[in-house]
Amino acid sequence: MPVSKPEELRNICLVGHGGVGKTTLLENLLGLCSSVSRIGTVEEGNTVSDFDDEEKERGHSISAGVAYFAHNGVEVNVIDTPGYPDFIGPALASLGAVETAITVISAAAGIEVNTRRLFEAAGREGLARAIVVSKISSENLDLPALVAIIQETFGNNCLPINLPTGGCKDVVDVLTKETGEADFGDPASAHTALMEAVIEADEAMMERYLGGEAIEQAELGAALGKAMAAGSVVPIFFVDARDKVGLAALRDAIVNYFPTPVTGKPRVVVTGEGESAKETSVEARADGPLVAQVFKVAADPFVGKLCVFRLLSGTLKNDLPFAVDDERGSHKAGHLFKVFGKDHREVSALVAGDLGAVAKVEDLVYGSIIHAPNSDSGEVGTPAMPTPMYSLAIAPKTRGDEGKISEALAKLVEEDQTLRATHDAQTAELVISGLGDLHLRVVLAKMKRRFNLEVETKSPKIPYRETISAKADGHYRHKKQTGGAGQFGEVYLRVEPMDRGGGFEFVDDIFGGSIPSQFLPAVEKGVRDCMDQGVVAGYPLQDVRVVVYDGKYHPVDSKEVAFRTAGRGAMRDAIAKAKPVLLEPIVNLEVVVPAQFMGDITGDMNGRRGRIQGMDQLPGNLSVIKAQVPLAEVTTYNSQLRSVTGGQGSYSMEFSHYEPVPGNVQQQIVAMSTKPKDEEE
Ligand SMILES: Nc1nc2c(ncn2[C@@H]2O[C@H](COP(=O)(O)OP(=O)(O)OP(=O)(O)O)[C@@H](O)[C@H]2O)c(=O)[nH]1
Numbered sequence: 001m002p003v004s005k006p007e008e009l010r011n012i013c014l015v016g017h018g019g020v021g022k023t024t025l026l027e028n029l030l031g032l033c034s035s036v037s038r039i040g041t042v043e044e045g046n047t048v049s050d051f052d053d054e055e056k057e058r059g060h061s062i063s064a065g066v067a068y069f070a071h072n073g074v075e076v077n078v079i080d081t082p083g084y085p086d087f088i089g090p091a092l093a094s095l096g097a098v099e100t101a102i103t104v105i106s107a108a109a110g111i112e113v114n115t116r117r118l119f120e121a122a123g124r125e126g127l128a129r130a131i132v133v134s135k136i137s138s139e140n141l142d143l144p145a146l147v148a149i150i151q152e153t154f155g156n157n158c159l160p161i162n163l164p165t166g167g168c169k170d171v172v173d174v175l176t177k178e179t180g181e182a183d184f185g186d187p188a189s190a191h192t193a194l195m196e197a198v199i200e201a202d203e204a205m206m207e208r209y210l211g212g213e214a215i216e217q218a219e220l221g222a223a224l225g226k227a228m229a230a231g232s233v234v235p236i237f238f239v240d241a242r243d244k245v246g247l248a249a250l251r252d253a254i255v256n257y258f259p260t261p262v263t264g265k266p267r268v269v270v271t272g273e274g275e276s277a278k279e280t281s282v283e284a285r286a287d288g289p290l291v292a293q294v295f296k297v298a299a300d301p302f303v304g305k306l307c308v309f310r311l312l313s314g315t316l317k318n319d320l321p322f323a324v325d326d327e328r329g330s331h332k333a334g335h336l337f338k339v340f341g342k343d344h345r346e347v348s349a350l351v352a353g354d355l356g357a358v359a360k361v362e363d364l365v366y367g368s369i370i371h372a373p374n375s376d377s378g379e380v381g382t383p384a385m386p387t388p389m390y391s392l393a394i395a396p397k398t399r400g401d402e403g404k405i406s407e408a409l410a411k412l413v414e415e416d417q418t419l420r421a422t423h424d425a426q427t428a429e430l431v432i433s434g435l436g437d438l439h440l441r442v443v444l445a446k447m448k449r450r451f452n453l454e455v456e457t458k459s460p461k462i463p464y465r466e467t468i469s470a471k472a473d474g475h476y477r478h479k480k481q482t483g484g485a486g487q488f489g490e491v492y493l494r495v496e497p498m499d500r501g502g503g504f505e506f507v508d509d510i511f512g513g514s515i516p517s518q519f520l521p522a523v524e525k526g527v528r529d530c531m532d533q534g535v536v537a538g539y540p541l542q543d544v545r546v547v548v549y550d551g552k553y554h555p556v557d558s559k560e561v562a563f564r565t566a567g568r569g570a571m572r573d574a575i576a577k578a579k580p581v582l583l584e585p586i587v588n589l590e591v592v593v594p595a596q597f598m599g600d601i602t603g604d605m606n607g608r609r610g611r612i613q614g615m616d617q618l619p620g621n622l623s624v625i626k627a628q629v630p631l632a633e634v635t636t637y638n639s640q641l642r643s644v645t646g647g648q649g650s651y652s653m654e655f656s657h658y659e660p661v662p663g664n665v666q667q668q669i670v671a672m673s674t675k676p677k678d679e680e681e
Pocket residue numbers: 016017018019020021022023024025041042043059060061062081082083084134135136137138239240241242243
């Protein structure tokens with residue numbers, strides 16, 4: 001039975017670079033608490049959280065796996081997230097559902113790129129954080145050096161809560177004890193360091209401590225939870241999941257100290273928009289108003305569309321109706337589940353703070369709010385996602401499959417916040433965009449496995465855009481008289497460049513009804529037609545303000561279609577005179593390599609029109625290089641980095657902004673593109 005009080009819940013998310021041992025850690029925690037009878041391994045493909053065929057085959061996580069275990073009357077929900085940068089989407093989405101993010105760092109591999117990104121993202125989300133140093137039974141480790149590196153990278157508030165002992169066969173607790181033997185460091189001073197950091201976060205306790213009063217162990221535990229929730233202490237645990245070292249200590253700390261839904265990150269619902277937006281805090285109370293938010297959408301082979309949510313407030317019952325977002329009408333869950341890997345276990349009610357799921361509620365999407373019927377929905381923020389920029393054009397292998405492919409993609413897009421599918425107006429191709437090569441390969445593998453659809457792919461496409469660099473006027477008069485009723489519409493407009501990222505603005509500055517207002521939407525449609533098609537090389541235009549200021553109409557012959565054509569013509573006329581330019585996406589690239597490769601990387605970056613933004617020495621004889629580079633130059637950075645460093649190093653890439661393409665490059669792109677055909681008018 002699920003718990004009935006929010007205080008009896010803990011929600012944890014495991015994050016960290018690929019292969020650090022998150023899935024193995026969860027599996028062994030489940031084993032320790034008898035939630036599974038047989039402990040699976042990633043190698044055998046039988047773990048609870050990596051149940052998807054794609055995950056089993058590849059030996060790493062791709063989506064967020066949810067499971068839970070119970071200990072001493074507390075239920076701990078754990079989300080195991082993928083560590084490869086290409087699958088950061090589900091990891092970020094999961095941060096929205098928990099109080100605490102545990103960053104797992106492999107003792108052998110140290111801090112890798114995605115580990116840093118996720119540790120920082122968890123901080124931005126206002127979560128409590130903990131660190132697990134994993135695989136401590138491995139050979140040739142320098143754990144004291146790793147602790148120093150962690151503190152240097154993530155701050156001195158990262159402090160061991162236990163230390164390995166007996167040659168990494170066990171751990172000694174240093175929160176409640178100051179005695180014992182450790183493999184490195186001194187438990188007494190580790191105890192003092194942690195205790196003082198914890199006490200510092202509590203003013204009253206601090207005064208008592210300074211006044212010479214002894215602080216009880218039990219108090220210290222509660223204070224640690226508070227200090228974690230406030231972000232002032234990040235405890236470091238030492239674990240080897242495979243050898244069962246430090247597991248019980250981790251479990252006990254989660255259960256005894258970690259923030260609960262009541263004491264953890266405060267949640268707010270925003271109602272209204274713009275200036276009238278109002279924030280209301282949501283307390284994790286069983287008798288509070290019903291508020292739940294979907295953080296994962298998945299397709300289940302048995303129950304269909306499964307939406308996994310975090311209940312922020314209230315109690316959700318299987319036989320009571322609920323509403324979705326700002327829709328009218330209500331749904332009934334019918335079946336309410338707790339998710340355990342690939343299984344969903346039916347429950348009759350869930351209480352604030354818990355994670356649960358409902359099936360087959362088509363209106364629910366990622367980020368959706370479930371609330372009581374006839375109540376205001378409001379919105380709850382979701383973690384920021386990187387913009388998918390790595391694109392492939394795809395075409396069906398079997399003719400006639402186009403429709404099925406679009407349908408399959410729509411489902412896959414619904415499940416993945418970092419996947420987009422678009423139709424390229426210029427080439428009439430279907431284009432999928434994601435975070436990298438591996439991401440898209442997995443999407444195509446899923447399409448084959450789940451929908452039995454195979455596609456041909458074309459080399460990565462760069463999502464160029466177009467814009468204008470000057471103001472200009474445009475005019476078009478559309479007149480047709482071919483027997484029967486005629487067509488007439490005439491439009492004068494002006495285009496103006498907007499700041500980068502401004503998008504599109506359509507301004508009605510018509511005076512004296514020279515174009516009757518009912519035709520303006522048609523003019524705007526015509527203008528948008530032209531925006532979609534571009535004029536330089538057929539890419540969509542952006543950052544353009546269009547002001548329609550004059551025109552003419554005919555009482556009989558003026559029709560919507562005539563004004564649409566006139567709007568398009570006037571726009572084309574104006575754009576051609578407004579010094580149009582091609583824009584290209586620029587990405588922020590962060591590369592971490594052994595220090596000796598720094599020169600090679602910066603040299604390579606310069607050759608790719610990159611701008612180095614910063615270089616730094618990282619602890620552990622590593623260097624980090626940050627640069628802004630045109631996406632077109634780094635679409636295969638995976639193999640580029642491998643060839644420069646022989647397989648060492650890692651990187652992350654994130655869309656930054658659009659910039660005009662240098663003249664010579666623009667010429668090449670224009671030459672390679674097929675310009676949009678002038679439509680028949
Ligand atoms: N020696 C040792 N090996 C481990 C331990 N934990 C995991 N491994 C091994 O490390 C590899 C990766 O483990 P996973 O649990 O899949 O790592 P992950 O962090 O879930 O990886 P992603 O899902 O790709 O993010 C596997 O080969 C595991 O058997 C451990 O505690 N000790």
